[in-house]
Each structure stands twice: as C-alpha cells, then as structure tokens.
Amino acid sequence: MTNKADKVIPLADIRYASRVPHIPARLQAPTGLLSDTLGRPLHDLRISVTDRCNFRCSYCMPREVFDKDYAFLPQSSLLSFEEITRLAKIFVAHGVEKIRLTGGEPLLRKHLEVLIEMLARLTTNASKPLDITLTTNASLLAKKAQSLKDAGLQRVTVSLDGLDDATFRQMNDVDFPVAEVLKGIEVAQKVGLAPLKVNMVVKRGTNDAEILPMARHFRHSGVVLRFIEYMDVGATNGWRMDEVLPSAQVIERLKAEFPLTAIDPNYPGETAQRWRYADGAGEIGVISSVTQAFCRDCNRARLSTEGKLFLCLFASQGHDLRALLRGNYDDQQIAAAVGHIWQARGDRYSELRAALPPDASPDGGAKRVEMSYIGG
Numbered sequence: 001m002t003n004k005a006d007k008v009i010p011l012a013d014i015r016y017a018s019r020v021p022h023i024p025a026r027l028q029a030p031t032g033l034l035s036d037t038l039g040r041p042l043h044d045l046r047i048s049v050t051d052r053c054n055f056r057c058s059y060c061m062p063r064e065v066f067d068k069d070y071a072f073l074p075q076s077s078l079l080s081f082e083e084i085t086r087l088a089k090i091f092v093a094h095g096v097e098k099i100r101l102t103g104g105e106p107l108l109r110k111h112l113e114v115l116i117e118m119l120a121r122l123t124t125n126a127s128k129p130l131d132i133t134l135t136t137n138a139s140l141l142a143k144k145a146q147s148l149k150d151a152g153l154q155r156v157t158v159s160l161d162g163l164d165d166a167t168f169r170q171m172n173d174v175d176f177p178v179a180e181v182l183k184g185i186e187v188a189q190k191v192g193l194a195p196l197k198v199n200m201v202v203k204r205g206t207n208d209a210e211i212l213p214m215a216r217h218f219r220h221s222g223v224v225l226r227f228i229e230y231m232d233v234g235a236t237n238g239w240r241m242d243e244v245l246p247s248a249q250v251i252e253r254l255k256a257e258f259p260l261t262a263i264d265p266n267y268p269g270e271t272a273q274r275w276r277y278a279d280g281a282g283e284i285g286v287i288s289s290v291t292q293a294f295c296r297d298c299n300r301a302r303l304s305t306e307g308k309l310f311l312c313l314f315a316s317q318g319h320d321l322r323a324l325l326r327g328n329y330d331d332q333q334i335a336a337a338v339g340h341i342w343q344a345r346g347d348r349y350s351e352l353r354a355a356l357p358p359d360a361s362p363d364g365g366a367k368r369v370e371m372s373y374i375g376g
C-alpha cells in the first residue's frame with residue numbers, strides 16, 4: 001500500500017490551489033507555521049545538491065549498481081543555485097529554521113560556497129540566522145573547510161564508519177584512507193565549523209568492532225559522535241535485519257567501558273538520542289531509525305537535486321517543484337502548493353515498518369528512492 005501523502009500531487013491540483021482567490025492566510029507567504037495531518041511542523045529542509053559521489057559505500061551506493069553505466073542526473077535537470085535559494089526562501093517562510101546540504105557528496109557540486117553565501121542571507125521568521133549545515137564524507141573537506149566557513153556555513157557533519165583503515169577502505173569501496181577523513185575533521189574544527197558531528201553507520205559483523213575505538217578516539221575532542229542503525233533505505237543495498245545492531249546494544253557496549261547519562265534532545269524531533277559521558281568527556285548520540293522509529297516528531301522535508309519535494313526518506317515519489325519554478329508561477333503560488341503538500345502529509349514509514357515482520361514492507365514493495373538521490 002502506498003501512503004497517500006507519497007503520491008505526486010497532480011500539477012492541475014496545485015494550479016487549482018494557487019488559483020483559489022482566498023488562499024488561507026496561513027498559506028500566504030510569509031506563512032507562519034504549517035502542520036501536517038499528524039500535527040508535525042515543518043522545521044528542517046534537507047537539500048540534495050548532487051546525486052553523484054566519489055565513494056561507493058556498500059550500504060548506500062553499491063558499486064554493482066552505481067557503475068559506469070548508471071544514469072546519474074544530467075546537468076540540465078539540476079536546480080540552479082538561484083532556484084534552490086528561491087525555494088529555500090519559501091520554505092523558510094513556512095517555518096523552516098535549519099537547512100542541511102547533502103547528496104550524494106555535496107562537496108562535489110561546483111561552487112557550493114556560492115550557494116551557501118546565498119542561503120546565509122536568509123533569516124528565519126523570528127529574524128534569526130538559519131542553521132546552515134552540511135553532511136559530507138570529508139574527502140574534500142580539508143581543502144574546502146575555510147572557504148565553506150567564509151561563505152557562512154556554521155557547522156558540518158562528517159560520515160566516518162571506523163578507524164581501522166582496512167575496514168573503512170572496504171566500506172567506502174574506493175580505497176579511501178581514514179587518515180584523510182581525520183585530516184578533514186581537524187581542519188574543519190580549526191576553522192571553527194562547530195559543533196562538529198561524526199556519523200557512523202553500524203553494520204553488525206562489518207564494523208561493529210569499531211564502536212569502542214571510535215568512542216575512545218572522539219572523547220575529549222569536542223566532536224559529537226553518533227551511531228546510526230543501518231537502514232533499509234533505497235532499493236539496492238541488500239538490507240537485512242540481521243545486519244542491524246540495535247542502538248540499545250551500542251549503548252550497552254559503550255556503558256561497559258564509559259558510564260553514560262541520558263540527556264534531553266536539543267530540539268523537538270531531533271533524530272539522535274543524546275548521552276553524556278559521566279566523566280565530562282563530551283557527548284554521543286544514537287540514531288535508532290529501525291528499532292525505535294522517531295516518525296512521531298519528524299519535521300524534515302527533502303528536496304532532491306532536480307527539485308522534487310519528498311516527505312519521507314523512504315518515499316517512492318516526490319512532488320515536482322521544478323515544474324512550478326520553471327512554469328509561470330509566482331512565489332506565493334509555489335508557497336501555497338508547498339503548504340498544501342505539507343498539510344496532506346501523513347508519512348511515517350519507519351513506525352509502520354516496525355509493526356510488521358522484518359522482511360515485510362509498509363509500502364508493499366514500491367521502489368523507494370535511493371539515499372544518494374534524495375539526500376541522507
């Protein structure tokens with residue numbers, strides 16, 4: 001069964017919505033807060049700036065699928081920086097306070113600093129600066145950290161799946177060394193991209209032996225290390241439940257060496273459950289998307305590289321905002337369309353999946369978009 005809210009709203013409906021002479025005041029830009037059918041506001045916008053990547057992490061872009069014949073998006077499909085900024089402004093008017101640039105590998109997008117500069121000029125409805133951040137594999141971070149910071153990027157999240165070089169090279173599948181990622185982290189910290197977070201996807205039997213070494217390494221460093229449960233996102237990674245190490249077990253392993261205390265979320269709907277080292281060495285987090293779904297507070301919208309709006313990481317279809325941008329629609333009409341789409345949202349894939357047997361899927365096997373396309 002496909003979730004109704006995952007269906008693409010036909011353009012005709014959007015036109016109709018936009019032509020209604022009295023668009024409800026809360027859908028006019030600036031709009032104030034929207035909420036979806038489950039009462040969830042719109043808070044984060046995750047923008048994918050490229051579907052390409054120089055890594056082939058097995059859990060995300062397995063090389064057998066993402067090979068030289070894979071049809072990546074052509075340049076003409078990509079939203080321009082002006083189009084992205086125009087949409088970002090509309091989302092901010094709807095209440096978005098955080099923008100995360102992702103991909104694919106976002107640092108592969110040429111002149112990304114220019115986009116960051118454009119986004120950094122936007123302010124929230126409360127006239128505060130936006131929280132602008134980026135998730136990266138850090139392969140280009142040492143080289144780019146200073147210019148990203150100068151452009152207005154505030155912080156950065158680096159993905160790193162272990163410290164053991166052989167394990168990491170095997171997981172990224174392009175023989176990329178740990179040392180260069182650590183160098184990227186060091187430079188990013190030096191230029192003031194803070195707080196810096198490190199995300200580690202944990203695959204049981206592949207890199208779970210890296211949990212403790214990673215914790216030891218990043219204690220006292222100011223880096224917030226977060227362990228992510230391996231997810232069944234996309235349709236190509238061959239996900240199996242027995243390769244998921246539940247976060248509860250990650251915490252047990254950590255607690256055996258370092259006493260930990262649970263702490264409150266930074267904000268409603270945060271993906272990570274936070275824990276603090278009892279000895280003051282900093283904090284860690286766990287993102288338990290599989291075993292403790294957090295859909296109830298999910299306030300994240302996702303914009304694909306070609307301008308489709310996705311309401312869930314596990315969606316199979318998006319809403320084509322590029323058609324509106326490149327059609328004859330003004331900002332207010334596009335804001336109305338976004339408002340309607342968000343108000344019709346009822347997505348909660350992970351919660352539904354958790355209620356089913358491990359090999360069943362709440363979308364009835366619909367082909368889900370890939371993480372590298374939608375942005376993680």
Ligand SMILES: Nc1nc2c(ncn2[C@@H]2O[C@H](COP(=O)(O)OP(=O)(O)OP(=O)(O)O)[C@@H](O)[C@H]2O)c(=O)[nH]1
Nearest residue numbers: 135157199228270271272287289298300313350376
């Ligand atoms: N299932 C699910 N997983 C998510 C969602 N958002 C993020 N994740 C996963 O959590 C990981 C960490 O997310 P980040 O990109 O660091 O974003 P964040 O946790 O919102 O970041 P902060 O702003 O630092 O709290 C992602 O790479 C995804 O694997 C979501 O809405 N649903």
Ligand SMILES: C[S@@+](CC[C@H](N)C(=O)[O-])C[C@H]1O[C@@H](n2cnc3c(N)ncnc32)[C@H](O)[C@@H]1O
Nearest residue numbers: 059060103104105135136137159199230231376
């Ligand atoms: C898709 S990547 C894009 C950004 C950048 N290339 C990177 O790796 O940081 C975003 C995040 O998704 C995570 N991710 C990808 N596939 C995943 C999966 N199957 N389960 C859990 N997390 C996944 C990655 O580890 C990364 O932290």
Ligand code: SF4
Nearest residue numbers: 053055057060104137
């Ligand atoms: S997780 Fe990031 S670095 Fe790894 S293949 Fe996916 S997009 Fe590339």
Ligand code: SF4
Nearest residue numbers: 295298312313348350
């Ligand atoms: S599964 Fe979908 S609805 Fe649930 S938290 Fe993730 S993105 Fe949000």
